[in-house]
Amino acid sequence: MLSELQYNVIQDLLAKVLDVDPSMVTPSTHLRDELCLDSLQQVELQAWLAARGVDLAALPPGGPQTVGDVQALVDAVDAVDAAHDGGQARQAASLPGPASGPAHPVLHSAQLALRPVSPEYVPFLYDLATREEVGWRWRFRGAIPDIETFQAGLRQGALSQFVVVVAPNGEPVGTVSCYNADLHRGIAFLAAAFVPEHVAGGVPMTAVGMFLRYLFQVWDLRKIYMEVPDFNYTQIASGAGKYFEVEGHLREHSYYDGRYWDEYMLAIYRRHVVDPRPRP
Known part of the structure; x- marks a missing residue:
């Protein structure tokens, strides 16, 4: 009862x-x-x-x-x-201390940290992009590039990119990337991928939230887009209007496994991530 x-x-x-x-x-x-x-x-x-x-x-x-x-x-x-x-x-x-000028970006928590994409992480990122559980959902949509081609294009079009590692051992578990940024219009695109073992936990939401706060703090972005196929969108649909706005719906846009899937264009605004602040 x-x-x-x-x-x-x-x-x-x-x-x-x-x-x-x-x-x-x-x-x-x-x-x-x-x-x-x-x-x-x-x-x-x-x-x-x-x-x-x-x-x-x-x-x-x-x-x-x-x-x-x-x-x-x-x-x-x-x-x-x-x-x-x-x-x-x-x-x-948990109470914040007194403010003393602009705050520096926060790229870590007790649970995880965002690390620059150094050469030591390339094998992990290649494995993540080509894993059978992940590859068909992300970036290459099932295509398998050789590692040299993968590494050469790793930062192509990227404004900012990190590897997500978990405490306490620094094990890499995912990646977050901001790409195709148009700073004149104040827009950019976001992509993220994680090893399946961590998808159901709090790591993806914490890491993506931390990355979004970093992006909105460092650059004067108005909104950040995510292109999400229907088979991924159903996993986050409850966040519409709360964590993002649905600003586009492309019918039968992407092919996979014998059919064409719809794709959603999601927009994450500053208000979804940080407290409102005066705009110049």
């Missing part, structure tokens, strides 16, 4: 973050099978848990399965906080 769930889980997470009708939820409601959370919503769930002090590294494979599991994780953190200082130390640690 709803009375068995704390108010913060029902209203803060389900209604506000995941846009789920609270009247449809009980502690036994399954997050994927019944609420049908897409990949983006699952990442939002992990980000919400991390913000409340849940150790994501300690989660079981696949993460929480039911709404009751989510509540149990939050209750465990609350119990630890109550036994110590009521969580005041954790809350105080």
Whole structure:
């Protein structure tokens, strides 16, 4: 029954973050099978848990399965906080310090970091671009270039590009790239790819969000486009209007596996990523 769930889980997470009708939820409601959370919503769930002090590294494979599991994780953190200082130390640690001039770009967190594309990462990027689970979705759409051709074109058209590595061992798990920038019009394009083992976790959303904040901070961009085929769009569709706007829909645009797929042109505006600020 709803009375068995704390108010913060029902209203803060389900209604506000995941846009789920609270009247449809009980502690036994399954997050994927019944609420049908897409990949983006699952990442939002992990980000919400991390913000409340849940150790994501300690989660079981696949993460929480039911709404009751989510509540149990939050209750465990609350119990630890109550036994110590009521969580005041954790809350105080998250407060920003006083501003002292322009802030430098942030390219790391406790979870991951964005590293320049140095030669040591080229073999990883080549493997990522040609992996059978990833290659058909990304850049070459199944074509397999030789590594010399791949390396020669790695930075072609790129304004900025990073390799995503995870803490604590610095293992590379993905890449983010901004390309075809038109700084006169204030627009650019974004691409990202990650090894499948990290797609369901919080790494992609954290890395892409960090990269977007970097781009909007360093360059006077108005919006950043993403070209997303339908078989990828269904994984992030819940973010429309919240994390991006759908500004184009190309019917039967890309061929794969016996059919033509629609492609979506998504636009990420500054307001989707950073707080509004006066524009000159």
